[in-house]
Amino acid sequence: MNVITIRDVAQAAGLSLSSVSRALNGGKNVSARVARDVVAAADRLGYQPDFLARSLRTRTSGMVGCLVSDISNPLNATIVQAAEARLREAGYMLVVVSTGNDPARERAAALEFRGRRLDGMLVSPGSDANEKTWRELVAGGTAVVILDRDPLEGDGDNRWPAVLVDHRAGAKAATRYLIGLGHRRIALLTADERMRPSRERIAGFREVFAEMGIDPAGARLCIQASPMDFAHGHTLAILRADGAPTAIVALGTRILAGVLRAARDLGLSVPRDLSVLSVGDTDLAAVHTPAITALRWSLEDIGRAAAELLLQRLRGDVGQAQHRALLPVDLVLRDSCAPPARS
Amino acid sequence: MNVITIRDVAQAAGLSLSSVSRALNGGKNVSARVARDVVAAADRLGYQPDFLARSLRTRTSGMVGCLVSDISNPLNATIVQAAEARLREAGYMLVVVSTGNDPARERAAALEFRGRRLDGMLVSPGSDANEKTWRELVAGGTAVVILDRDPLEGDGDNRWPAVLVDHRAGAKAATRYLIGLGHRRIALLTADERMRPSRERIAGFREVFAEMGIDPAGARLCIQASPMDFAHGHTLAILRADGAPTAIVALGTRILAGVLRAARDLGLSVPRDLSVLSVGDTDLAAVHTPAITALRWSLEDIGRAAAELLLQRLRGDVGQAQHRALLPVDLVLRDSCAPPARS
DNA sequence: AAGGATTATGGAAACGATTTCAACAAGCGG
DNA sequence: CCGCTTGTTGAAATCGTTTCCATAATCCTT
Structure with missing residues (x-):
């Protein structure tokens, strides 16, 4: 079962390789007759070019x-899928590698990409x-677009092309909302502070506390850096301690799940005894009883915007093209937040 | 910024291309001196081979x-990630394409894969x-392994290499359990019957009904084929009808979410008024209050087994190698199922 | 109708690696 | 010391395309 090449097509059509190549690539300087013959021969032989x-x-x-750190995380997967759809439309094929946030694997994958001569990359660096x-x-010469990270935040003018989510604004909206309800002791359960999303969220949190003239130390603003899987135990510890928070802001499905389980274990009712706000809107947040108030942003938009930015660069429109996109975050009000009980 | 090729290495080391190539590929017939010089030169120049x-x-x-139909589905994503990890270990790079179960896109992607000379494929056909x-x-000559599908079920001896999940056994266990609790009117909300998982589940369901001598018609065994996103509305309709089911078996996160929302909308309490059993164990099932009894199977195992099967074929061990793997399904008992209320 | 400009065609050289083959060196037994 | 085997090395072919260049053919202009 030998593959048929452009040679075979040329022979079948009684033409030269160059003519066939030109005809197939829709190049100029091809007579109608040649074009017709080539296409006919190619179809007849079932020619498929070798990429x-x-x-x-x-x-x-x-x-x-x-x-990407972990493709099995639905948030990442949704971004990737949206990007893939747009890129496929433009004739590109997307290769995804999960790095597990391991810098060594990240670098290895990047080098392999270069070795395979990939035209561009979307990266969400783990550090x-x-x-x-x-x-x-x-x-x-590889076109690179960064996903919701900012490895060179302080670089001034020569910034990376990147798609960013306005986590800071989102965190501020959430914080204002909780403080407005009367909460003063709020726990923020989020991932490693070294990554942009968490960094921005924490900054937003602090900004609002400062703005309102509330001392964040007394407020028990609490940041956890432990791995997500420990959320359950960690939450139990926090809630059992003196001066336990009256509201918890939890990042993503995994941590939110841990928090809800912990609340259930302690017999706390949401939102009567504890207000819960999810950073990132997932099935779990939407369906849980009570439904969880959440910060939401469009993952599809991230993927699409990233693909668009990358395509711009691949086309070489680097000049006046915009470097980055900043996507909005909405606060979706549901039933999991209420004024704190008398303390 | 020109890329450096094997030529440059050869020149730098004062050797011929062939020697360099042999040395780098660890081929035989290479003297120690040459090997040393080549590696030194390659390192010094930072040579990266062109794949x-x-x-x-x-x-x-x-x-x-x-x-795969949809990479943003966590079930698929987990399978893919496990497969990717194993394949990367073996030096392969995995390219994922979501087809949305569209046969045309499926075929287009398959042809593109062939055009790019991919060595093998894991496919989960949509039909x-x-x-x-x-x-x-x-x-x-492409090695193909099928994921939990069986496009050629009746083909007798010459079957596809495939990784299959024993959905039939799982469905039987779930059905026996519900019938054992006293349920007779059970709704099965599952996807298109043309795909193997659903087909097997439905078959398992029917088998148990027959086994127990219960007439499936009177049992309101109910199969829905409408798209997953309609699960909410569909469930409302089912539950409002006469002779509404006392138990619902729901496929996956999306449908389960729809069912739970519908139950909440109607003021039905789970499991008092309605038993719910999830096919597939997800965060939502584990964390929901009450926790949802679920059928569980290991997605990682699917991915790993598929990768292993494919690697076997890529190595050419086709002879005595096993063609297929059958993975078990467990019933995880939680709090969402109870005997039906007096009807 | 001739001359120059444009356009269509085919031959051959890339692209960057691997691999075959022949040449050459060295080791070894007799 | 010769012939044979074994082991190293380099020149050249090859993989399937695209593209540069030279040449042949066609068109337009005066």
Whole structure:
């Protein structure tokens, strides 16, 4: 079962390789007769071009890589899927690799991408450790777009193309809302502070406390950096301690699940005894009884915007093109927050 | 910023291309001196091989494709991630494409995979429509492993390599359990009957009814084929009708969410007024109050087993190798099922 | 109708690796 | 010391395309 090449087509049509190639690529300088014959022969033989050979010659692979911490996380998966749809539309194929936030694997994958001559990359770095790698790639001609991270926040003018979510504004809205309800002791359960989303959220939180003239120390603003899977135990500990928070802001499905389970274990009723607010809107938040008030942003928009930014660069429109997109965050009011009980 | 090739390494080391290639690929017949010099030169220059060129020559790309209906579905994503981890370990790179169960896109992606000379594919066909495509691929030398589908169930001996989940046994266990609790009117909300998982579940269901001598017609065994997003409305309709079911078996996160929401809307208490059993164990099922009894199987195992099967074929161990893996399903008892109220 | 400008065609050289093959060196037994 | 085997090395072919360049053909202009 031998594959048929452009040679076979040329022979079948009684033409030269160059003519066939030109005809198939819709190049100029092709007579109608030749075009017709070539297409006919190609169809008859069932010719399928070899992308590898083509890529080798043209030095563009038509593939785009995506580095993400964990594709089994629905939030990431949704972003990736939206990006993939847009990129496929434009003729690119998306290759996804989960790095588990391990800088070594991140770097290895990035180098492999380069070795495979991928045209561009969407990356969501797990830390700032690989800044050098991204620089290398960019210098080597790879188009890179960052997903909701900002490894070079202080770099002034020459910033990375990136798609960012306005987590700070979201956190501020949530905090204002809870403080407005009367809460003063609020726990914020979020991931590692080194990553942009958490960093921004924490900053937003603090800003609002300062704005309102509330001392954040007395407020028991509480940030946890332990892995997500410990959320359940961690929450139990927090809620059992003296001066336990009256409201908890929890990041994402996993932590939210831990918090809700902890509340149930302690016999606390939401929202009577404890207000809960989810950062990120998931099935769990929407369906839980009571339904959980949540911060929501569009994952599809992130994926689409990232793809669009990358396509811009792949087309070479780097000049006046915008470098970054900032996506809004909404506060979806549901039933899981209420004024705190008398304390 | 020109990329450096094997030529440059050869020149720097004062050797021929062939020697360098042999040395780098750990081939035989390489003197210690040459090996040392080559590695030194390659390191010094920062040489990175071009996978494209290599693939073109060796006719193997080191890439494996994965066709899946929807990567943003956590169940699929988990499978994919496990497979990816195993394949990466073996030096392969996984390319994932979401097809949305559209046969045309499926076929297009499969052909593109072939055009890019992917060595193998994991596919989870959305229907039987593309049977011909898979046959073509296999005939063309691509290793194909099917994920929890069985497009050629009746084919006797020459079956596809596939990883299957024992949905039938799972459904039987669930059905026996519900009938044992006293339920007679059970609704089964599941996807399109054309796909193996649903087909098997329905068969299992029916088997148990027959086994127990219960007439399935009177039992209101009820199968819905409408898209998942309509689960909420559909459930409302079912529960409002005469002879409404006393138990609902719901497939996956989305449908389960719809069912729970419908129950809440109607003021039905789970499990007092309605027993609910989830097919597939998700965060939502585990955390919901009450916690939802669920059928569980290991997604990681599916991914790993599929990768293993594919690697076997890629290594050419087709002979005595086993064609397929059958994975078990467990019934996880929680709090969402109880004997039906007096009707 | 001739000359120059444009356009269609085919031959051959890339692209960057692997692999075959022949040449050459060294080791070894007799 | 010769012939044979074994082990190293480099030149060249190859993978399937695209693209540069030279040449042949066609068109337009005066």
